[in-house]
Amino acid sequence: MSVHIREYPGVPLRDRDLQEGRVLATEWRVKAQYAWDTGAALSRFFRGLKEGKIYGRWCPGCNRVMVPPRMFCEWCFRPTVRWVAVRDTGRVNTFSVSYVNWDASRSSVPRVPAVIELDGASPGMGIMHLLGEVGDTLEEILRRVRVGMPVRAVWKPPTERQGAITDILYFAPVEGPGGGENG
Amino acid sequence: MGYQNKVAVVGAGLTRFVRRAQETGKELCFEAARMALDAAGLRPRDIEAVVMGTAPDVFDGVHMKGEYLADGAGGFRKPYMRSFVGGGSGVFAAIHGWYHVASGHFDTVLVVAEEKMSSCLPHPQAAFNGIYDQFLERPLGVNLLWIFALEMNRYMQVHKIPLETIALVSVKNKRNGLDHPCAQEGIPGNYTVEEIVGSEVMVWPVTRLMVSPVTDAAAAIVMVSERVAKRISDRPVWVKGVGWHLDTSYWTNRDLYYPKYVEYAARMAYDMAGITNPRREIDVVEAYDPFAYKELHHMEGLLLCDKGEAPRLLERGITARNGELPVCPSGGLLGVGNPIAAAGLMKVAEIFWQLRGEAGARQVSRPVRTGLAQAWGDLMQVGTVVVLGV
Ligand SMILES: [Zn+2]
Numbered sequence: 001m002s003v004h005i006r007e008y009p010g011v012p013l014r015d016r017d018l019q020e021g022r023v024l025a026t027e028w029r030v031k032a033q034y035a036w037d038t039g040a041a042l043s044r045f046f047r048g049l050k051e052g053k054i055y056g057r058w059c060p061g062c063n064r065v066m067v068p069p070r071m072f073c074e075w076c077f078r079p080t081v082r083w084v085a086v087r088d089t090g091r092v093n094t095f096s097v098s099y100v101n102w103d104a105s106r107s108s109v110p111r112v113p114a115v116i117e118l119d120g121a122s123p124g125m126g127i128m129h130l131l132g133e134v135g136d137t138l139e140e141i142l143r144r145v146r147v148g149m150p151v152r153a154v155w156k157p158p159t160e161r162q163g164a165i166t167d168i169l170y171f172a173p174v175e176g177p178g179g180g181e182n183g
Numbered sequence: 184m185g186y187q188n189k190v191a192v193v194g195a196g197l198t199r200f201v202r203r204a205q206e207t208g209k210e211l212c213f214e215a216a217r218m219a220l221d222a223a224g225l226r227p228r229d230i231e232a233v234v235m236g237t238a239p240d241v242f243d244g245v246h247m248k249g250e251y252l253a254d255g256a257g258g259f260r261k262p263y264m265r266s267f268v269g270g271g272s273g274v275f276a277a278i279h280g281w282y283h284v285a286s287g288h289f290d291t292v293l294v295v296a297e298e299k300m301s302s303c304l305p306h307p308q309a310a311f312n313g314i315y316d317q318f319l320e321r322p323l324g325v326n327l328l329w330i331f332a333l334e335m336n337r338y339m340q341v342h343k344i345p346l347e348t349i350a351l352v353s354v355k356n357k358r359n360g361l362d363h364p365c366a367q368e369g370i371p372g373n374y375t376v377e378e379i380v381g382s383e384v385m386v387w388p389v390t391r392l393m394v395s396p397v398t399d400a401a402a403a404i405v406m407v408s409e410r411v412a413k414r415i416s417d418r419p420v421w422v423k424g425v426g427w428h429l430d431t432s433y434w435t436n437r438d439l440y441y442p443k444y445v446e447y448a449a450r451m452a453y454d455m456a457g458i459t460n461p462r463r464e465i466d467v468v469e470a471y472d473p474f475a476y477k478e479l480h481h482m483e484g485l486l487l488c489d490k491g492e493a494p495r496l497l498e499r500g501i502t503a504r505n506g507e508l509p510v511c512p513s514g515g516l517l518g519v520g521n522p523i524a525a526a527g528l529m530k531v532a533e534i535f536w537q538l539r540g541e542a543g544a545r546q547v548s549r550p551v552r553t554g555l556a557q558a559w560g561d562l563m564q565v566g567t568v569v570v571l572g573v
Contacts, residue, residue: 001197001363001364001365001536001542001543002195002222002536002539002541002542002543003541003542003543004222004541005196005218005222008197008198008199008364008365009198009199009206009211009214009218010198010199010200010201010204010206010211010214010365010399010400011199011201011204011205011206012199012201012202012203012204012205012368013201013202013203013204013205018203025304034317036317036318038318042318042319046318066433066436068316068319068433068435068436070433074431074433093337093435093439094333094334094336094337094340094439095333095336096328096329096332096333096335096336096386096387096388096389097332097384097386097387098326098328098329098332098385098386098387099383099384099385099386099387100308100326100328100385100386101324101326102308102309102312102324102325102326103305103306103308103309104305104306104308104309104326105305105306111324113323113325113329113332113333113386114333115333115337115435115439124436124437124438125436126435126436127319127435128319128320128323128329128333128435129323130323138384138387142387147336147337147340164318164322165318165319165320165322165323166322166323
């Protein structure tokens with residue numbers, strides 16, 4: 001704002017204005033439904049999840065195995081040519097601890113989103129999912145989860161799978177040598 | 184050069200940043216636009232074309248918001264276009280305005296950016312979840328903050344940056360915001376690192392005082408050709424360089440610790456401005472700071488320091504308003520508020536005021552000849568940069 005300008009338009013409404021109904025509010029239910037086509041790449045990917053497998057797609061131009069899979073390589077701008085089954089194990093690239101629900105309301109139980117680099121995919125090819133079995137409080141989660149920590153997918157029982165990303169319930173830390181706190 | 188005209192900014196306007204504006208989006212646009220015209224000494228009929236920057240329609244719940252806002256922005260019965268690259272929109276709108284004039288097509292262009300986030304109840308966050316992939320990510324019950332918290336943690340991990348250091352961005356910008364007459368009530372303040380880190384955890388490592396608030400406001404600038412600038416302004420501020428760049432929307436396939444797309448946008452702008460050493464040649468910076476870590480992230484992407492070095496510049500006070508490289512002297516989004524597109528254009532306006540020596544209590548102490556405004560957005564994938572100079 002310039003020193004030459006003395007008036008700053010913009011009038012804030014107070015909470016009281018809202019409480020006392022001095023603000024016009026309308027409400028309606030939007031009936032917005034979508035039937036999205038998953039496309040060639042994700043159709044195969046989701047079918048794979050139903051079978052307990054994770055598929056990537058290989059590009060002969062840059063030799064990358066890409067997850068999420070796509071039918072074209074955005075680097076080489078040419079078609080990808082082969083399905084590659086990657087493993088359901090991987091490492092945590094980054095994680096956070098969420099106390100906020102999808103609508104910005106507060107949640108008392110934290111959730112732990114993470115980017116996971118799957119074994120068998122090219123380096124850096126992470127997917128977003130949730131971590132589980134890592135504790136219920138921030139302190140506990142920060143003690144247990146490390147960037148670089150090995151994890152493994154925990155799947156829904158085969159009969160309950162729907163061919164969706166949620167067929168994987170979450171990724172859990174891999175116990176044993178190489179696993180655990182220091183990853 | 185590849186373009187016809189040199190382009191100058193000759194006026195700017197800004198409404199107060201508020202949590203819930205009584206004014207409609209159109210009314211906010213009108214106030215900012217009229218102020219920018221007054222500052223430039225122009226009348227609406229002197230303006231040949233209007234550019235609108237406004238990010239998502241869903242906040243207002245108004246379809247084709249660009250068209251809706253046209254009346255308030257003075258775009259009625261004029262060549263009028265809307266720029267839309269999420270959070271990058273405000274700076275992109277200025278680039279868009281530059282294009283109109285640089286091309287030789289128009290001599291006078293009004294650029295207006297507006298966001299009225301508060302209309303969306305209970306919180307615009309829910310509306311914004313639509314940025315995520317509808318198959319792979321939304322079914323996980325996503326939240327807008329996740330993506331930023333994940334990026335922030337990756338940045339902290341790669342460079343071993345403590346949370347307390349990142350909190351210093353909030354301390355600095357919220358203090359700078361105290362001197363901004365348009366700052367949103369309750370946003371600026373004198374905070375300690377402990378208060379910032381100790382505030383409510385939203386999505387760790389992001390705490391409440393490390394994220395910018397929901398805000399309504401509008402900003403505007405007037406851009407003119409050299410011919411007009413020399414006639415109407417004794418202190419034009421020149422657009423020296425513009426740059427923009429988009430990265431992949433497969434955001435989990437990028438290494439989140441470094442914003443390469445910001446670097447590419449910056450290089451484009453520096454090349455055009457003839458800047459070979461931005462660390463020496465840029466005097467004042469308005470980097471996009473909707474989250475505390477983003478200012479540091481963006482300083483590195485803007486090549487103002489090495490990767491991982493921004494926290495040290497911050498700790499040494501170099502980015503303070505009276506430092507060698509003032510960053511966000513306005514207070515930025517953390518200290519003034521975050522009306523998405525308007526916040527980006529506010530940064531361009533702030534550099535304009537800084538270069539004219541009109542920033543009052545916010546005026547940086549070092550002499551300034553070249554400044555930079557930057558914004559970022561979409562699925563963490565767009566960088567927009569404007570370099571201004573006198
Ligand atoms: Zn390729």
